Amino acid sequence: MSLDAAPGIIAVTLVTVATVAIGTWGLRFSRTTSDFFVASRTVHPRLNASAIGGEYLSAASFLGIAGLVLTFGAEMLWYPIGWTAGYLVLLVLVAAPLRRSGAYTLPDFAEARLGSRAIRLLCSLLVVAIGWLYLMPQFQGAGITLHAVAGAPTWTGPLIVGAVVLVNVMSGGMRSITFVQAFQYWLKLTALLLPAAVLLIVWAGEGRPRPDVDAAWSLPLADGGGIGLYTTYSLILATFLGTMGLPHVVVRFYTNPDGRAARQTTLTVLALLGVFYLIPPVYGALGRVHTAELASADALVLELPRLMLPGPLGDVLTGLVVAGAFAAFLSTSSGLTIALAGVLSQDLVAKLPQHRLSGVAAFRLASVVAVAIPCIAAVAVPHVSIARAVGLAFAVAASTFCPLLLLGIWWRRLTDVGAAAGLMIGFVGSGGAVVWTLSGGSEPPLLDALLAQPAAWSVPLAFAAMVLGSLCTPRRVPAHTSRLLVRLHTPESVPLDRG
Structure with a gap:
């Protein structure tokens, strides 16, 4: 092991040990x-x-x-703005009613609302597809990190993260992972904030050098005329509406005691995300001074401390950001694995012939499946942009579960036929765009823009299909709809006639 690699390897080891230790400690609270x-x-x-x-x-x-x-440039700041604002939409429209539904997963909610096993199965397949699309860049990021700091093959990152996640998830489930993820948020914030503060001091001491860039780099809207504006607005729509359709986000609201607690949770999340997202743009701006020296854009946060501050202090800061990066991969992968394992164990493993596994055993088997597929995909397709892959997952979520949740919670006339039509059209449109983008499609420019950011057309299509399909099948509105909607929108403090 070289001296340059030592800080990164030590950081990865410490984060891994801490994650397993906290998860093991949380195991004593997981019994049912x-x-x-x-x-x-x-x-x-x-x-x-x-x-x-x-x-x-x-x-x-x-x-x-x-x-x-x-x-x-600055137009990419719409990513963190949209990812944060998505929780505002979630707070206003979804958080409390979703908790009051009493469901465990998104497919649970869909079946309870529409009374259809077919819709439940369709939602289960969509949860798995979105979850795997979101998991793949987590494993890719782990490979990039270990390669950047230690020269390790890119396949080692997915293998290590996958193994640690499985140990934690299979041992304690949601109860155990909650403690792990709470610790990892504060570790990530510290790991990004402290080096950024030191690097800003170094930058100021060097006379505040400015990169030689064109003015367009600092503009908040995409250039390229109408195509550029379309890309920006489509990205905003995907990130604003996609948050509520992410399986690992939605499942968290089922862990709150009641609807009021779900709203309090969402308000606190908005504050925590707002603080964190102030920091990454600082690295992007400082990196413009050292662009020629960087190995890759995705490795900027990992390489910048040593570029700006060679020596022991730069090594310490590098170790800190590596620890934060690895915590990011572990925590997000854990949340996604929990959500996917919950759906897979209830809707797929439970349907296997001669199925005799207990609920916990089925959950553990499903966890292995949830991790193995995206891990293999990350090794097979290692060069997809991390943020691009995550952005596409948001577009698919916005085109499928966003219409289902909003109409299911706020529109009485939604039917299973309308829901199926919207889910299928939204998934085929956005999913086809994902396949096009990941396969490297790039011509002609207008088609490339429409498929690289599909939310601007796939989300309205999904909403329209759900509404039209429901209006054409009014007799299929479930008989229990009014009673369920009353429960979704009534605070827990108000007594209801449960008969």
Whole structure:
């Protein structure tokens, strides 16, 4: 092991040991199936908010934003703005009613609302697709990190992160992971904030050198005329509406004691995300001074401390950001694995012939499947931009579960036929765009822009299909709809006639 690699390897080792230790400690609180799925719905809002911040601030947040700002300029700040504002939409329209539904997962909610096993199965498949698309860049980021700081093969990162996540998730489920993710949020914030403060002091001491860039780099709207503006607005729509459709985000609201606690959690999350997202653009701006010396944009946060501050202090700061980056991969991967394992164990493993596994055993088997597929994909396709892959996952979520949740919570006339039509059209449109983008499609420019950021057309299509399909099948509105909607929108303090 070289001296240059030592700080990064030590940081990865310490974060891994701390993650396993906290997860093992949390194991003593995990006893029932409800503990594994939703921590028995007893997580305090402040603890839950820290855990949500831990799992939500992924590889794209820790590494990708700085790399995008470095490469494309200020227009990429719409990513963190949208990712934060998505929680505002969630707070106003979804958080409390979703908690009052009493569901464990998104497919649970869909079946309870529409009374359809077919819709439940369709939602399960979509949860798995979105979750795997979101997991892949977490594993890719781990590979980039270990390669940048230690020269390790890119496949080692996915292998290590996958193994650690499985140990924690299989041992304690949601109850255990909550403590781990709360710790990892504060570790990530510290790991990004302290080096940024030191690097700003160094930059000021060097006379505040400015990069030689064109004026367009600092503009908040994409250039390129109408195509550029379309890209910006489509990105905003995807990030604003996609948050509520992410399986690992939604499942967190089921762990709150009641709807009021869900709203308190969301308010705290907004504050935590707002503080964190002030920092990555600092790395992107400072990186413009050292662009020629960087190996890759996604490795900017990892390489910048040593570039600006050679010597022992730079090594210490590098170790700190590596620790934060690895915590990002572990926490987000853990949250996604929990959400996917919950869906897979209830809707797929439970349907296997001769199925005799207990709820916890089925959950553990599903966890292995949830991790293995995206881990293999990350090794097979190692060069996809981290933030781009996460952005596409948001577009798919916004085109599928966003219409289902909003109409399911606020529109009485939604039917299973309308929901199926909207989910399928939204997924085919946005999913086809994902395949096009990941396969490297780039011509002609207008088609490339429409498919690289599909939310501007795929989200309206999904909403329209759900509404039209429901209006054409009014007899299929479930008989229990009015009673369920009353429960969704009535505070827990108001007594209801449960008969």
